Amino acid sequence: MSTTILFDPLLPWPVLMACFVLALGGVALALWRGLSGWALRALGAAVILAALAGPVWQQEDREDLPDIALMVVDRSSSQQLAERAEATEAAADALATRIAALPNTELRRVELPNGQGDAGTLAMTALANALAEEPRARISGLFLISDGRVHDIDNAPDLPAPLHLLLTGQPEDWDRRLIVENAPAYAILGEEITLTLRVEDQGAVPEGLDRTEIEIAVDGGAPMAFQIPVGEPVDLPVTLPHGGRNVLQFTVPMAEGEITDRNNTALIQINGVRDRLRVLLVSGEPHPGGRTWRNLLKSDSSVDLVHFTILRPPEKQDGVPVSELSLIAFPTRELFLEKINDFDLIVFDRYKRRGILPSLYLDNVRAYAETGGAILIAAGPDFASADSLYRSPLAEILPASPTARVIEQGFRPEITELGQRHPVTAGLRAPEGQEDWGRWMRQIEVTEQAGNVVMSGHDGSPLLMLDRVGEGRVALLASDHAWLWSRGFEGGGPQLELLRRLAHWMMKEPELEEEALWAEPTGQTLRIIRRSLTQDVGTVTITSPTGETAELPLAETDPGRFEVLHEGDEIGLYRLKNGDKEAVVGLGPAAPREFVETVASSALLDPVIAQMRGGVAQLHQGIPNLRQVRVGRPAAGRGWLGLTPRGAFETKGVSRTPLLPAWLVLLLASALFIGAWLREGRR
Structure with a gap:
């Protein structure tokens, strides 16, 4: 029960003050005039003013509420190192027992797991959420059992009570971590890039550990070992081995006494891109399709095009002196003997043998393809003639042979069943608003010998054939009328997209490989993709960073494209294997945020703890005692x-009793004023 006197004035306080001034003036006037009843008049005025102030005797029926102590227990990954988990559990139980022994105090316990993804330890967020669920006026203390490595210190709440940190870890703890200070997302193939790495030691580092070994592996291959200094930046020159995603893994072996090796690995994913693609286009004679090839290749800013059109073959003798010709000589020796390997793709557009390129040069072209080059033949009627390129050393690598028949009638190109699965032709559609592509008017009849037929023409005969020869690639387009699509004949067709894909497939762009395995990470999810020309690819084997394996079936989502989703529980390097195809992919950083800094420290939390004069207790020194202190005192x-x-407290009920009821005010005021009148009347 609590009692107090309150005032509930009948008039506003300014009015009451004015009345007080008037009453005081009246009493002063009576005193000045010598009236013997001035004292009684003053008492009467005081009674009336007191009644107007409305004094009330208030009684509250209260129920005391217990204080609340909040305890946040850090269960993040860094708290599982060494013996921290056991120390944390023991400290939490002991602290709960001591809080329970305090008078009028309750405990609220909050378990703090890892943040979602790679968010780390969100201790301040957990503390703010816990405070939001409790009345701040009842919070008497906050306790955090942790290693001090929180990752949301900017979200620290305004504290209503002292915050104390019970710090896990041992004074002799030390750790080593690998830091990548500089790594580009893209790099040009064949050009050297520089990565900057640094090995950093933290904590009570033993003496004599000024150098360490580092292992470097590319795409999960065999590692290479080097010796580097500790604590100093190291510049590492790297040349990417292939286009597309290159996964580089750097690992520092675990040293004796180190509390973890989870931050001894750095995973870098760099996309390899070509600087310039050099293409040699040789047109046997001027024709409408020649400009189509030129426009396509020139429209790509990453392509350096060298184009020759043979306008004056040897048999053309019109008597014009050579010195007066405005044509340049075809540099056959320079192109086909000395610099042939400088080109990524050679295109023969309606070219036929005229003695300009001797068999020796064409044999060199064949060797160029077998050793990694690419050759595309856009065939016209010349391919079916006796001067065909097939009647040369190139016949050994061509996927089809001509029958000498030229089909001069309209047909609509169609994608074969195999072509629906091949990335060069998969998904090609007719122009918007049309059901079919426009017709081509000429096709060279050929007999398939090798490779894959991805497009067919007249009566289902092979139109576009792709083949791999040795380390290189060869394509044969058995028509010179692809340009009709670019002119919009009968609605046209996807000519630019087809020829672009064809050229880039031949130049070995990774996204157009017909047999490929890769994964696309999104958060903790891996989308595993397998592209294949076969109908069934079976299962994919996934090896996690910890060495655990799992087999997942791949389902066909589009022709030739198989996918499966996998939730990665661990952050690090995953290895994928399907048949003879292997791939590696990094999920998140190789060293999660929880393991970037692992040596226990209160440095981050010291400013927050100082707000309400809290403290830090080292658990290796024992569990501290608890005391109750006044607000504002050191805690x-x-x-x-x-x-x-x-x-x-909680108020259960309130009762109010007026101290000056109306009848008492009337009685007292009347008695005092009448008494003053009588006294003054007798005088």
Whole structure:
């Protein structure tokens, strides 16, 4: 029960003050005039003013509420190192027991797991959420059992009570981590890039560890080992081995006494891109399709095009002196002997043998393809003639042979069943608003010998054939009328997209490989993709960073494209295998945020703890005692931590009794004023 006197004035306080001034003036006037009843008049005025102030005797029926102590227990990954988990559990149980022994105090316990993804330890967020669920006026103390490595210190709440940190870890703890200071997302193939790495030691580092070994592996291959200094930046020159995603893994072996090796690995994914693609286009004679090839290749800013059109073959003798010709000589020796390997693709557009390129040069072209080059033949009627390129050393690598028949009638190109699965032709559609592509008017009849037929023409005969020869690639387009699509004949067709894909497939762009395995990470999810020309690819084997394996079936989502989703529980390097195809992919950073800094420290939390004069207790020195201290006093000392009693209560009922009821005011005021009148009347 609590009692107090309150005032509930009948008039506003300014009016009451004015009345008081008038009453005081009247009493002063009576005193000045010598009236003997001035004292009684003053008492009467005081009674009336007191009644107008409305004094009330208030009684409250209160129920005391217990204080609340919040305890946040850090269960993040860094708290599982060494013996921290056991120390944390023991400290939480002991602290709960000591809080329960305090008078009028309750405990709220919050378990703190890892943040979603790679968010780390969100201790301040957990503390803010816990405070939002409790009345701030009842919070007497906050306790955090952790290694101090929180990752949301900017979200620290405004504290209503002292915050204490019970710090896990041992004074002799030390750790080594690998830091990548500089790594580009893209790099040009064949050009050297520089990565900057640094090995950093933290904590109580033993003496004599000024150098360490580092292992470097590319795409999960066999690692290479080097010796580097500790604590100094190291510039590492790297040349990417292939286009597309290159996964580089750097690993520092675990040293003796180190508390973890989870931050001894750095995973870098760099996309290899070509600087310039050099293409040699040789047109046997001027024709409408020649400009189509030229426009396509020139429209790509990454392509350097060298184009020759043979306008004056040897048999053309019109008597014009050579010195007066405005044509340049075809540099056959320079192109086909000396610099042939400088080109990524050679295109023969309606070219036929005229003695300009001797068999020796064409044999060199064949060797160029077998050793990794690419040759595309856009065949016209010349391919079916006796001067065909097939009647040369190139016949050994061509996927089809001509029958000498030229089909001069309209047909609509169609994608074969195999072509529906091949990335060069998969998904090609008719122009918007049309059901079919426009017709081509000429096709060279050929007999398939090798490779894959991805497009067919007249009566289903092969139109576009693709083949791999040795380390290179060869394509044969058995028509010179692809340009009709670019002119919009009968609605046209996807000519530019087809020829672009064809050229880039021949130049070995990774996204157009017909047999490929890769994965696309999104958060903790891996989308595993297998592209294949076969109908069934079976299962994919996934090896996690910890060495655990799992087999997942691949389902066909589009012709030639198989996918499966996998939730990665661990962050690091995953290995994928399907048949003879292997791939590696990094999920998140190789060293999660929880393991970037692992040596226990209160440095981050010290400013927050200082807000309400809290303290830090080292658990290896024992569990501190608890005391109750007044608000504003130091809340921590040697071997103890303090809580501030809040004295919160809940009001069950309130009763009010007027101290000056109206009848009493009337009686007292009347008696005093009448007494003053009588006294003054007798005088």
